[in-house]
Structure formats: structure tokens, C-alpha cells
Amino acid sequence: MKNWSWQESTVDPEGEHIELRYGDAAKNDYEEWLPIALIGKPTNHVFPVLWLVTPDNPSHEQMIDAAKKELDFYLVEMREPNPWAYAKYHCGTSANMYCAVHWSYFPNGNPGKRHSSRVIELPRGSKAIFKPEK
Secondary structure (H helix, E strand, O other), X not given: OOOOEEEEOOOOOOOOEEEEEEOOOOOOOHHHOEEEEEEEOOEOOEEEEEEOOOOOOHHHHHHHHHHHHHXXXXXXXOOOOOHHHHHHHHOOOHXXXXXXXXXXXXXXXXXXXXXXXXXXXXXXXOXXXXXXXX
């Protein structure tokens, strides 16, 4: 099993990447969450991560810490054989909505089509069904 890691580096926002945003999915939509980082495709088992916020503000420090925990968990600790494929998959799962850090996959860069999950309000009494966006 190969060892995967991530490190601060440049990520081309016009190329394939994953964007991390911070916010409360129960209260706000994607557009209102703060963009905090971009993740690029790995090279030699290392994911480049570009931070979009700086840790000089205590609220940014909290967001960065939360993002680092998710990066460690999904890209390293899960020990997936192909963590990039799993990260793309995670962008469309319901689990992506339960944390304050939300993942969105951009196969063709910004402002291309975004692949991610979202919360949908159903009328009272309706049965909830989870279905990822296509």
C-alpha cells in the first residue's frame, strides 16, 4: 500500500480540482460558504493544496484546522487505493453535508460544472430520499 500525503502548493483553478468551502449546510447554500482551499490531482502520491484563506485571523484558523482534519482523513487515513477517485466520490455524498467543510469537484476548472451534494428542503411529511447530483 502506497503512502499518500498532501502539502501546500499551487493548484490551477482552471484545471481539474476539488474546492473546499466552509459553512453550515442547514442554514446556508453553497454560494454563501467561504472558499478555503483547492485540492489538485496528486503527483507521486502527494496532493497539492492551495489555501485561499490565511491563518492570521482566529476564524480562519478554525476553518483551516477543520479542513486539515478532513484532508488527513479522506486523502491519507482512509487508505483508499485511489484517494483522488474517492475524494471525487465524497463530493456527492450525503456525508459531505454533515460537516462544516464541504467538497465540490470541478472536472473542467472554474467556472465549469460543479459536482457536489446539497441539502433539499422537502414539504412536511414527505419521505426524504438521498440522490447525488449527476
